Amino acid sequence: MTDTHTLIDNRPPSVATLFLERVVATPDTEAYRYPVPSSTGTGPDDWRVLTWSQAAERVLAVAAGLIALGVHPEERVALAANTRVEWILADLGVLCSGAATTTVYPSTNTDETAFILADSGSRVLIAENAAQLAKAREKRAELPELAHVVVIDGADARPAEDDPEDWVLSLAELEKRGTAYLEQHPECVEERVAALRADQLATLIYTSGTTGRPKGVRLAHDCWAYMARAIQATGMVTADDVQYLWLPLAHVFGKVLTAGQVSVGHVIAVDGRVDKIIENLPVVRPTYMAAVPRIFEKVYNGVVAKAREGGGAKYKIFQWAAGVAREYAKVSQDNFRHTGNASVPFALAAKHKVADALVYAKLREAFGGRLRAAISGSAALAPEIGYFFAGAGIHILEGYGLTESSAASFVNPGEAYRTGTVGKPLPGTEVRIAEDGEILLRGPGIMQGYHGLPEKTAEVLEEDGWFHTGDIGDLSPDGYLRITDRKKDLIKTSGGKYIAPAEVEGQFKAICPFVSNVLVHGANRNFCTALIALDEPTILKWAEEHGLGGRSYTEVVATDQARALIDGYVERVNEGLQRWQQIRKFRLLPRDLDIEHGEITPSLKVKRPVVERAFKDLIDEMYAGAREA
Known part of the structure; x- marks a missing residue:
């Protein structure tokens, strides 16, 4: 087995280099599986295969097509699509052209999409379908640098009458242009890849902030090359694995998995349709997956x-x-x-x-x-x-990282994993705990900074490379990290007691099978309360069994029976908590939290400030008339 330090220290400057090396090493080995609707239009999907050489043919065509459109090294190409094989091929094509990918969640609204495209200065947008194209078209006047929109679903690549010439083309057309360009300039992609520097911008990922505009996190080519080699060095995933990938690729967690795959050479079965997960698992039969x-x-x-x-x-x-x-x-x-x-x-x-x-x-x-x-x-x-x-x-191996650290800073080591911890740092990543308990990280995976925001960068990134994560945690004597909470989410009651809401929320989720989301409150109050959203299919099934059939979710959670049901679980969780941690009052939310209302991110993280604003009346109601200490 290759020595860990040799593998990481001798890494190439970019994943683009790793990709070309992978294609030469295992050209006929399966790289990707992806679903297409069955030929009859009914029944299960058909799953197709791309070998590494077949994938390379498309990747090189995308890269050459972008070069033919006039895209220069480090210029941004935005990618707004759900998780699908074309996302991966397009991203690799962008990297191989020397450009940088700006990731955009397809669920992002028109205004925020336009902000990201403008702030990043993206020259090209690779859009999944007509809906993503429409967002760019509506804001075209505010996007003077956006020269082209490439649409993955070719049937949706329809120019409007007032579109500039050549503004809209399909991915198939881009690949066709790239193939023709390669015939005239056969070395153009290899030359771009050979010229890549480790410190060159590879990706801009915009964090979905809880307040204000999102910040663009600048990740260099070396971040991904390091992550790819570090994942390989852990030995957790091998060339024989089949990974099922459904996570949003606009999120750093999904993206880092594609980097690791290029280095290791295993199969990825890719399908981002969350409603297909249960159906796909017995078909894909993965050996390895992330969620x-x-x-x-x-x-x-x-x-x-x-x-x-x-x-x-x-x-x-x-x-x-x-x-x-x-x-x-x-x-x-x-x-x-x-x-x-x-x-x-x-x-x-x-x-x-x-x-x-x-x-x-x-x-x-x-x-x-x-x-x-x-x-x-x-x-x-x-x-x-x-x-x-x-x-x-x-075996669920918890890991830890942030967009600013290229996702994978810690992971539990195989057989030696410890539930309740996020494991040990990846080889090459340093960690220390500040006096106030904040986790600090340093290593090749750390971002260059926030795009165009030097003041914001200086707030979290020290000159000697230490990054302030904003998370609180502790290290065991043998190096396992336990996260206790977000620094800004710690609650201090009016009685001076500190509470980690995530800890209480986690205990409640473990005993209440009806819960979907729970938020514990209590900052500057003399007791804790909770907002609880229930899992709709589960509670409606319970309702049918208890004489409440035919009622909507909102109607069911408003009943005394539902409140009594959840009250029983609140009492149970309180038995295991310190007095100041106990949930004294709760309210059942009239609907679950969702992306559309901006209450959870596309990676399913709850945005506390947004929820607190949306349901302020319920929080105030719980504290109404309470004597504050």
Whole structure:
């Protein structure tokens, strides 16, 4: 096996270089799988394959097409599309042309899309469809630098009467132009790649800020080359793996996975349709996948709901099996930590074997039956949910990073993973904890700064390279990091007690199978309260079983029965909390939080200030008449 330091220290300047090396090394090996509608238009999708050489043919055509359009090194090419194979090919094409990718979530509204295109100075927009094209067209007068829009879905690439000539073309047309340009200038792409410098801008990712305009995070080519090699160096993923990729590629978490794949050479099955995840898993049968905690929470809640539907006896068996899973995971992880052996006592192993046959095996089959590891990131996973999956044989390795650190700064190491921590730093990344508990990072993955915002950059990035994450955490003696909360989210009650809301929220999610989102409040108050949104399918199923069938979600959560149900779980979670942490009052939200109202980001993180503004009346109601200390 290659020495870790040699692999990382001798990295090439860019992922574009790694891509061309990968194509030469394994041209006929499968690189990507992607779905297309079945030829009959009904039934399951057909899955197609691209080898590395087939992918390279398209990537080089995109790169040459951009060069033919006059795109120069480090100029920005924006990409607004859902997760699909064309996103990856286009991004690699941009990198191979020497340009830099500006990522745009397809759910971003017209005004913010225009802001990102203008602030980044993007010359070309690669848009998924007519809807994304329409956003640019509506704001064209404000985007003088935007010379072309390339539409992935060719049928939607229809110029309007007042469009400038050649302003709209399809991705197929761009590739056709690129192929023709390559015939005249066969070395043009290789020359651009060879000229790339490690410090050259590769990607602008705009953070979805909770207040004000988003900031463009400048990530150099070296950030991705380092990440690619560091992921490979961990040995967590091998060339034999099949990764299922559905995460938004406009988000740094999704994007870093594509960099790692180029270095390692494994297969990616790519489909960003979240509603297809359950259907796709048994088809793709991944060995490795990444997700955000909300997905694992939804799977867990779904399993609990299904067990409850099966009747009292079946539900009791599930509850017993869930308890065994958690005990098994805690004991085996603890033993591995102290002895290097994950063995458990005979009696626990025997119970686990029975529970596996009754419950766990079916759960693993739902994930495709071959899942070796799942990476969880972007937010904290409730430890009790993590222990449940671990005991059931679905190993969730939590990781940690930010857009500003190219996503993957920490990850749990394979067999030695510890639920409730985000693992150890990637090789080449340094960490230290400041006096106030803030996590500081330094290494090749750290951003160059915020685009055009030197003052904002100086607030978080020290001259010697240390980056202030804004997260609070602690390190174990052997280097495992535990995140306790966002620095700005820590609550200080009027009684002077500090509370980490994420900790309380995580405990509530672990015991309440009906919850979708929960936000704990209490800053400068003398007790804590919570806003709770329920999972609509789960609570409506419960409503049917309890004489409330036919009512809408809003109607159900307004009933005394629903309030009494959730009140029982609030009482349970309070039993395990310190007095000042306990939830004294709560309100059920009339709807779930969503991207459309700006309350959660496309990576499913809750924007606390937005939620607090939207439901201020409910918060005020809970504190009305309360005596403040």
